[in-house]
Amino acid sequence: MENLIEKIKKLKQEKNAIILAHYYTRPEIQDVADYLGDSLGLAKKAKETDADIIVFCGVHFMAETASVISPDKKVLIPAKAAGCSLANGIRPRDLIAWKKENPGAVVVTYVNTTADIKAESDYCCTSSNALDIVNSIPEDQLVLFIPDKNLGGYIKKVTGREKMEVWDGMCIVHELIDTDTILKRMTEYPEADVLIHPESNCSQDPKILDLPNTYMYSTAGIINHAKTSPKNTFIIATEQETIHKLQKDNPTKTFVPIADNTICVNMKKVTLENLLDCLEKEQYEVKVPEQMAKRALIPIERMLEIK
Numbered sequence: 001m002e003n004l005i006e007k008i009k010k011l012k013q014e015k016n017a018i019i020l021a022h023y024y025t026r027p028e029i030q031d032v033a034d035y036l037g038d039s040l041g042l043a044k045k046a047k048e049t050d051a052d053i054i055v056f057c058g059v060h061f062m063a064e065t066a067s068v069i070s071p072d073k074k075v076l077i078p079a080k081a082a083g084c085s086l087a088n089g090i091r092p093r094d095l096i097a098w099k100k101e102n103p104g105a106v107v108v109t110y111v112n113t114t115a116d117i118k119a120e121s122d123y124c125c126t127s128s129n130a131l132d133i134v135n136s137i138p139e140d141q142l143v144l145f146i147p148d149k150n151l152g153g154y155i156k157k158v159t160g161r162e163k164m165e166v167w168d169g170m171c172i173v174h175e176l177i178d179t180d181t182i183l184k185r186m187t188e189y190p191e192a193d194v195l196i197h198p199e200s201n202c203s204q205d206p207k208i209l210d211l212p213n214t215y216m217y218s219t220a221g222i223i224n225h226a227k228t229s230p231k232n233t234f235i236i237a238t239e240q241e242t243i244h245k246l247q248k249d250n251p252t253k254t255f256v257p258i259a260d261n262t263i264c265v266n267m268k269k270v271t272l273e274n275l276l277d278c279l280e281k282e283q284y285e286v287k288v289p290e291q292m293a294k295r296a297l298i299p300i301e302r303m304l305e306i307k
């Protein structure tokens with residue numbers, strides 16, 4: 001493993017490449033990355049980097065977003081087949097038809113979508129800024145929120161917004177995090193704070209939201225809470241590799257995954273071996289066609305401006 005890491009670091013320097021990695025990737029990928037972040041942080045980093053090559057250790061839609069933001073850079077993804085159930089949950093023709101049924105509506109699109117969907121959208125958002133973005137839209141305008149039913153439902157509930165429709169898509173990993181799963185873990189660790197990602201199935205259930213020790217956060221919010229809280233034990237209700245970063249930042253605290261199965265197999269497709277291949281062969285390039293990229297950039301830039 002050491003040998004692979006050395007080779008990756010050397011090649012990265014020679015080629016003026018930057019490695020961006022998502023919190024859900026394998027621990028060894030997180031450790032070799034130049035920057036580790038959630039979708040919003042990674043998008044910002046892709047915008048500001050002066051590297052010639054961006055190697056995106058994550059899933060395909062994330063690399064597409066980086067390519068839209070930095071069209072002059074070569075964007076590479078080590079695992080070509082790393083897709084996302086959420087991004088695959090809506091097709092451009094579905095969105096176009098939905099817009100036709102609702103003329104004048106504002107389309108707010110979670111960043112976990114393909115570039116052709118973003119090109120049909122008014123705003124992009126992440127779980128960090130979805131609330132601010134929806135709140136920035138006048139109350140009398142209908143919002144069409146895509147594609148995540150759990151995040152969208154949570155935003156609708158928190159804002160109390162009546163004029164908001166939510167698409168029926170979901171993340172297969174966060175869909176496993178339901179009310180019973182949370183309550184079961186809480187009985188095992190009654191002293192813990194429970195940090196829940198709003199893509200989770202339980203995100204709108206008052207049985208969970210009204211409990212004193214439960215908090216709904218983006219990944220960045222979960223990391224911040226764990227760092228600043230005086231508590232010692234935390235139940236982590238999101239993709240479980242996030243615990244690698246949490247444990248590194250807080251070596252004396254205890255982090256418990258919400259369940260054994262909260263694992264995104266697509267994020268795990270990036271390995272040290274295919275990362276090295278990616279740098280050596282400059283594969284697999286992700287490039288969004290120019291016209292589509294121009295249209296997709298508008299909602300992405302609005303997202304980056306809001307927070």
Ligand code: SF4
Binds near residue numbers: 083172173239265267
């Ligand atoms: S965790 Fe869910 S939303 Fe994130 S990449 Fe995996 S399938 Fe997609």
